[in-house]
Amino acid sequence: MEQLTALTGPTGTGTFTAYDQGAQLAAWRPRADAPEVIWESAHTKHEQGTAIRGGVPLCLPWFGPGVDGPFHPAHGFARIAPWRLRDRHETGHRTVLQWELTDADVTGVPGAEHFRHPFRATCVHDLGSDAEIQLTMANSGSETFRYELALHTYLHVGDVRQVRVTGLEGATYLDKLTxxxxxxxxxxxxxxxxxxxxxxxxxxxxxxxxxxxTLTVTSTGAASTIVWNPWAEQAQSMADLGDEEWTQLLCVETGNVLADAVELAAGASHTTTARISVD
Incomplete structure (x- = not known):
């Protein structure tokens, strides 16, 4: 299987790693002497067509099995598709990367047969003392379509059993386990x-x-926040996750999923952004 080529570089005082596959941020830290903020499994395979375990996968155009599924692969085809890097530049103490993906680019990609709509997606990473990931979906066809998305952020934590999560008090949620x-x-x-x-x-x-x-995830253009950790038993069944790695990760995902899937009219576009900052 062909290995993916990493994009690496500085972001002012920090560093990043990203891949064209999935337009995926795999690692980021705001300072070279600070712990990683974005977590990636040591057991993931950086192989073409294989989802990366960790980073910020783009779940698109469906989340999980999809509202109208079950569809395969889980979380859509965008995270295993070959996005095209359209721009990379440094400005001040930040690095900006921009990718594009269209319906023409996903011909033959597993799962693309479930979403036969003309589209143009762009993803921008703006990386510096904070990290901003912006995903825009544009309907380039003549009919309305519906899609789900999630910026599936894996945060690096010291021990997930000791963290406290605030900002969700009073919110309703679907427990997908029950x-x-x-x-x-x-x-x-x-x-x-x-x-x-x-x-x-x-x-x-x-x-x-x-x-x-304290890590803060701030979103715009989103209605959903997904919180996920596999814990010990599920982690042991995952080939791309070490048995003890689950203690080091917490997914806090920004998206529009389930009943909050986006209805996108012909010619329209929708942008969802997640900003990750460190205090």
Whole structure:
């Protein structure tokens, strides 16, 4: 299997790693002497056509099995598609990368047969003392279509069992493990496998006493926040995740999924942005 070629470089005082496949940010830190903010598994395979475990995968044009699914691959075809890098430049203490993907680019990509609509997607990474990921979907056809998306951010934490998540208090959520609709009471402390879709756009703060920092995910153009961690038992069944790596990750995802999927009229576009900052 052909190996992916990494894009690397500085972002002012920090560093980043990204890939053209999936227009995916794989690693970012705001300072070279600071811990990574974006987590990536040491067991992932950087192979063409294989999803990367970690980073910020782009789940598009469906999330999970899809509203109208079940579709394969899970989370859509965009994260394994070959996006085209249209621009890369440095400005001030920031690095900006811009990719593009159209319906013509995904011919033959697994799953593209489930989404037969003309589209143009662009993804911009604006990286410096914070990281901003912007995904724009444009309907270049003559009929309205519906799509889901998620910026599936894997945050690096010291120990997920010790973090506190704030900003979701009072929000309703679907517990995907039980199928039940519930309401968040107080701050979120994870005590087991977690897979929740909150009807909330945040912002969300992850307070990490082990690494001594707070990570904040701020979104625009989004209605959903997804929180996920596999915990020990599920992690052991995942080939691209080490048995103990689950303690180091927490997914806080920005998106429009399930009932909040985007209805996009012909000629229209929609932009969703996630900004990750470190305090």
């Amino acid at each position: 199928g039940a609709e519930q309401q968040q009471e107080g701050e979120l402390v994870l005590t087991g496998q977690t897979d929740r879709v909150y009807r909330s756009a945040g912002p969300v703060q992850v307070h990490d006493p082990v690494l001594g920092r």
